[in-house]
Amino acid sequence: MVELKNRAGGMGEVAEVAGPYEVAPFGTALAELGKTMPHLVGVTADMGRYSDILPFRDAFPDRFFNVGMAEQDAIMVAAGLAKVGHVAFVATYSVFLTRRALDFMAIACAHSKADVKVMGGSPGLVNPYGGTHQALEDLAVMRMIPDVTVIDPCDATELKQVVKAAAETPGTFYIRNIRGKVPVTLDDSYRFEIGKSRVLREGTDVGIVSTGFMTARALEAADRAAEAGVSVGVLHVPTIKPFDTKGLLEFASRYPRLVTAENHLRAGGLGTLVVETLFDAAEARPVIRIGLRDRFHPCGSQDYLDRMFGLDTDSITEALVADRWDH
Amino acid sequence: MTDTTTRRSVAELTEIAHRLRRRMMRMAADKGEGYIAQGLGIADMLAAVYWSELRFDAERLDDPDRDRFLLSTGHYSIALYAVLAELGVLTDEETATYALNGSDLPMSAFDETPGVEITSGSLGHGLGQGVGMALGLRLKGSPATVYVELSDGELQEGSTWESAMAASSFGLDGLWALVDCNGIQADGPMVMDIESVAAKWSAFGWSVEEVNGNDMAEIVAAFAALRGKPGPKAIILRTTPGWGVPTIVARDRAHFVRVHEDEWTKLLAELEENHG
Known part of the structure; x- marks a missing residue:
């Protein structure tokens, strides 16, 4: 049973974190x-x-x-x-x-x-x-x-x-x-550039393409997947527009399967961009899109909502290691 | 260069307004239709603003300290093009392309056109940008004044009142609203009552004058009465759409005038005759 903080306060702050x-x-x-x-x-x-x-x-x-x-x-x-x-x-x-x-x-x-x-x-x-x-x-x-x-x-x-x-x-x-x-997830050597994605980790089995703070969770999920024997690469895409088509296609070419992760609807954001880009380039491959469903969401603390609606690290890890690639 | 540092007489401004109307009629005549009624209605105000109030050098459109005139009603663009042509910013060849495919002078104004300060057309966008400009100019220590034209129909947009509230709250001495109340909107005569207009502006903290917007002496007097008063200033201009061309005035107070090809010569003659 997941322990949930029974608190829905906090005016739009992200959930408290253990790290820096x-x-x-x-x-x-x-x-x-x-x-x-x-x-x-x-x-x-x-x-x-x-x-x-x-x-x-x-x-x-x-x-x-x-x-x-x-x-x-x-x-x-x-x-x-x-x-x-x-x-x-x-x-x-x-x-x-x-x-x-x-x-x-x-x-x-x-x-x-x-x-x-x-x-x-x-x-x-x-x-x-x-x-x-x-x-x-x-x-x-x-x-x-x-x-x-x-x-x-x-x-x-x-x-x-x-x-x-x-x-x-x-x-x-x-x-x-x-x-x-x-x-603070990225170290001091990180350099943001408008319109450029960044490969934060290389792997061989699955590539995660993520944006926003979902990238922090993607990195964590990649660690956990490694323990389960799945080698995961992470491409961070901070700029949604203009989209780094070249960066995505280069990254995708090294992975047979992709997972996208965004703190946003599954439709219309990063996941859609990735699928469109792969399809347009005739590079289509299996993609699991992690994001939110087409519904209004309830009140609740961020931990609670993340777990309930599948934005947490566990959900990403599950997508990486579970046998969900058949459909 | 247009010398607007000298205030012009009522007679001079009336003559300029007539020239603006003539230009608008020619632009519309070529197309057989357009927002000519609105343009004719505000010609007097435009003449007064551009030739007696605005400190503006037509040869230095990017002067950061220029006074600005914002046309919030994008579909009145025909009137603004007439002004810019009269100032020499636009040529007769350019104004002849009004509203044609590929023209730089679209039926609704874009700020890509030289001398056009904002892209309007989605209504209720002008006053708030005027507030931002007046704030920004004050912050830079610029003496420039911002004049925003808007219409009675735009008083139905909530954004107009958000902006009106901000203007007085920020104490913007350098902001004027020129409210064209011509009594028509797309679906006909005012479909939503917005009176009392002057009382509303006054309640929002503006200094207000209300005039017959087709009486040059009254317009000039309103500018003089408000000039120098602290805070934002509004002139409510009661105008007659189509003013200057009786046949257009009589035409069902139309929002969008269509005139048969054969009629334009007659209407142009009416304009000259009416001007006397």
Whole structure:
């Protein structure tokens, strides 16, 4: 019997982790960048506290704008700021942006290639408040908008590098923002590059293609699979768009079977991209897609939801070693 | 260069508005249809803004300290193209392509067109971007002012009021809303009552003047009355769609005017006659 914490608290923080972590990597990185980029500004819609942008506000109060509970306005204001020469980071919950303010991200931002960097908080199954707060389809929605770069960082190390890359690269970005105590999985030598996947481990039997913090779990699952005699490679794909087609095909060519893992619906995100890419290149092979089903999810702590809906390390391990490849 | 540092007389501005109407009629005449009624309706306001208020050098469109005019109603693009042609930003050859396949002057405005500040057309997008621009310009210490045109129909969009709230809350001295109340929307006369317009803007913390938007003296007086007041400023312009061409005015207050090919010569003559 799995021990479950009977707690559904935590405003969109990832589950507590045993290993190393950093606090508020997004806001810390933004505040640091603000020192050398005087045109960097921050916008929130009454979610400063819960989006980790407060270190930036505290460092540069005159460059921070809280528009109240008005996500459409938050995006428009950011677009306006960008169009007079600023680089605007907007941070609130992903659901409120990708569902409520989509038209404004598409037209006021992306259509003009405006320097607006949207930080979508509480992505995927992270939020304990159920379907109203869980952005399960954000990657699918945002990658359908032309001229938007879409990124799902793995950990604190990568998130900080992504924030810097987005600040320094023109155009509209959608970045999944994990907040609070954010685990550190990747070591200091890791280098994020927009549009590039990274092979984190080589194997021979199965290749995992993963994005976001599912990569941390994929690495753990690969260890466990090795104990069971299955040799697993791991390809981390932080940039969902533009997708690293070449990187995927090179990796896939070395494995007879693939598993994809994402904190997102199984449809429309990484798993779909992988299958489309393999099929288009006539490199189709068995793929198990780990992700969420087409349903609204209940309230609950992240541990509980991960286990219940198959995003935990056990579920990935099972996919790697179990005999599920016949169908 | 357009010298807009000098304020122009009512008579001069009236003459400019007439030239804008003439340009719009020619653009629409070639196509037989268009959002001509709306364009004719706001010609007076556009003349007043561009030739007497905006500090703007048509030869330096990327000047970071230029005053900005945002057209929130993308389908009024015909009116903005007329302005840009009158300023010499667009050529007659270019305006002749209005709304044609492959034209750089689409029926709904895109910011790829020189002199067009925002891509509009999805309504309720203009004022919020104006708020962001005014905030950003103030932050940079720029003296530039932002004028946002929007329509009565856009007052039905919730995003407009999110933006109106923010403008006064942020105390944006450098932001103006020019609200074209022409009483029509896609499905006919206002399908959702949005009155009292002036009282709503006032309640949201804006300084407000309400004028006949086809009376140049009233428009000029409204700018003068509001200029220098703290916080955001709104002029509510009650306009008549098609103003200047009686046959278009009479045509069922149409959102999208279609005119038979043979009629355009008559309508152009009406415009000249009406101007006197």
